[in-house]
Amino acid sequence: MDEVVRTIDLTRHFGKMVALDNVNITIRRNEIFGLLGPNGSGKSTLIKILSTLLLPTSGDAYVLGYNVKTDYMEIRKRINIVAGDDRPGYGSIKVKENLWFFSQLYGYGVREGWKVVNSLIEEFGMQDYADRKLNRVSSGMFQKYNFVRGILNNPKLLFLDEPTVGLDVEISREIRNYVKSWIKRDPERTILLTTHYMIEAQELCDRVAIIYKGKIVKVDTVENLLKLVSGEHIFEIKTNFILNDCLEDIKKIQGVKGLYSDSDVSTGIAKLRIVMEEEGPIADILSLLKERNIKVLALSKEEPNLEDVFLYLVGSKLR
Ligand SMILES: Nc1ncnc2c1ncn2[C@@H]1O[C@H](COP(=O)(O)OP(=O)(O)OP(=O)(O)O)[C@@H](O)[C@H]1O
Ligand SMILES: [Mg+2]
Structure with missing residues (x-):
């Protein structure tokens, strides 16, 4: 069978x-x-x-x-x-x-x-x-x-x-x-x-x-x-801290399709994963973070994973 x-x-x-x-x-x-x-x-x-x-x-x-x-x-x-x-x-x-x-x-x-x-x-x-x-x-x-x-x-x-x-x-x-x-x-x-x-x-x-x-x-x-997400551009940004209203403002930037974040309480470091249609909006995101005095500790371009697929399909994060 x-x-x-x-x-x-x-x-x-x-x-x-x-x-x-x-x-x-x-x-x-x-x-x-x-x-x-x-x-x-x-x-x-x-x-x-x-x-x-x-x-x-x-x-x-x-x-x-x-x-x-x-x-x-x-x-x-x-x-x-x-x-x-x-x-x-x-x-x-x-x-x-x-x-x-x-x-x-x-x-x-x-x-x-x-x-x-x-x-x-x-x-x-x-x-x-x-x-x-x-x-x-x-x-x-x-x-x-x-x-x-x-x-x-x-x-x-x-x-x-x-x-x-x-x-x-x-x-x-x-x-x-x-x-x-x-x-x-x-x-x-x-x-x-x-x-x-x-x-x-x-x-x-x-x-x-x-x-x-x-x-x-x-x-x-x-x-x-x-x-499903191969055409998307995915970036990860590590910052010293992040506030919810700032995350909401990033989501409003044109070209940003999805965003999820994780904060490590012990180190205070926040990791943002941002899904974009094109690379353009990354410049706007970085200037927004600078305006709010949020330090960028690392920035990298990432390969899509199933978490991004999940975000793409249901519009919310997996965890
Ligand atoms: N015996 C039960 N009585 C009442 N509600 C239940 C019962 N078992 C599951 N549920 C509810 O049904 C929904 C699905 O639960 P389920 O345990 O299947 O989820 P799950 O995907 O396995 O979650 P997790 O990742 O937390 O294990 C949940 O809202 C849960 O609260
Ligand atoms: Mg279960």
């Missing part, structure tokens, strides 16, 4: 709140399909419905050909979920004992379970802490353990809900590498990943769905999504 997921006008309400609004997507076999959207856009709700933890309000969804409303037992045998905000397992037993425990839930025999667990511990370089109690490991180690737990039953469809949220750069990269090698090893495997780290989506996903307020805004390859 080439179509691993299909949703038809999938909708979920929580009271008056519409968490998913007529979502129509298909996910193909052996792809890493990304859902990219800000907090509260409906990513986890979609994963919960597809993994049969939550029922839709209306519409339909099929996973590996099975209906999520009626065939949930069939679906559950063939999937697994790794969520960054979830802490499955028992803190007072060892990492390896937890993995073995899950192997038993997934139907392995007693010895077979140990065999699989030990080989995964070795493969994932977890020997150093396999004998530590689960509540004694760092968040990075925990997430590696959680990923291994998620692939223990060799799922056909693996849901990764923000798998690297809050982790440092190195361990995030390590987990992303495992994700890539896991899917490559078997053409029957498929991944649905949610993230609001655009780097993660850019590096891992074959196709990305941009989701905003429960609606799918666009689905395409990363390459094609980036083409």
